[in-house]
Amino acid sequence: MGIQGRELIRAMEAWAPPRLAVEKDRIGLQVGNPDAEVRGVLVTLDVTEDVVDEAIRLGANWIVAHHAVIYKPVSSLRTDRPAGRLYQKLLQHQIQVYIAHTNLDTADDGVNDVLAERLGLQDTEVLLPHIHERLKKIVVFVPEDHHEAVLNAMCEAGAGWIGQYSHCTFNVNGTGTFLPREGTNPYIGEQGKLERVKEIRLETIITESIQSRVIRAMLDAHPYEEVAYDLYPLDNSGPAMGLGRVGHLPQPVNLRQLAEQVKSAYEIDGVRFVGDPDRQVQRVAIMGGSGGRFYSAALDQQADVYITGDIDFHTAQDALADGLCLIDPGHHVERWVVPRVCEKLRSALPDVTITPSKVDTNPFRFA
Structure with missing residues (x-):
């Protein structure tokens, strides 16, 4: 069974979230239903009628593109004209179109990084x-025997990056106390008895965009039924994105x-x-x-x-x-992001067929 479109959208937006787009940019799901099952994905720079025909031949019912298929306000849908015929074909064959534009330009490993990389910069x-990520400090209290596991889980989820250094944390030994009440199932101690445990205060830096991912990783790795942790907003400037x-x-x-x-x-x-x-x-x-x-x-x-x-x-x-x-x-050199999009989606959605378009959408030729 395939996945729903919302999962495909989540995979794209984990990499190129909408908040990275410039104001009023035309991004996101432009045609179709986010709940439509994903039977195949065609990745392209532009959505032209030839690209839609390619998707139909391949049996791909989702198109992920860089340039918007609906950019200017639509005043009519005449199917005797190219634009109307294109929209008709998309709807008739139930093909969804998702756009990642300036958010993909801005994202790490996106359009501009691909172009710089190919040139060897x-x-x-x-x-x-045009964006500075908000920074937060996350602090969690961990029993000594799970300290390394929690630290690594959080850092592998993206916490603890300062410049090109990863796993940047600070750790202090101390004693934690808790009293398990009726209905609890404590990892350490027993109900009705005050427990004192040697714990480590683990603190590190995160960006706001990865907060939920880091917290999930922390909770999954932590042994306690109820995990004590704090979040502090910081005035420090986060990394620039643009x-x-x-x-x-x-x-x-x-x-x-x-x-x-x-x-x-x-x-x-x-x-x-x-x-x-x-x-x-x-x-x-x-x-x-x-x-x-x-x-x-x-x-x-x-x-x-x-x-x-x-x-x-x-x-x-x-x-x-x-x-x-x-x-x-x-x-049209932006087309070099298409293989990168395919690579990211295949990694995130290994059971979905992801295909780069072979249609040349460049309107210009050299004499």
């Missing part, structure tokens, strides 16, 4: 932060060489670039999609070159005047 940071990435190439190259590297890394027929072809560049900013309007963020991050799609004429002029090189590989 090192020491990457967020280019344009659009784009900025990092360094392993070695400096000139702009023309980097343009060739971009063509090779993203397997495209050509790029446009702005700047002196012989200029040496090493610090690179990148943003999937149409990021031209954010070129000032690349300047602020002291990038030598900014890689993004759909750069217009006046933006190119302005960036050139400001001393920033540009490379435009097109919007």
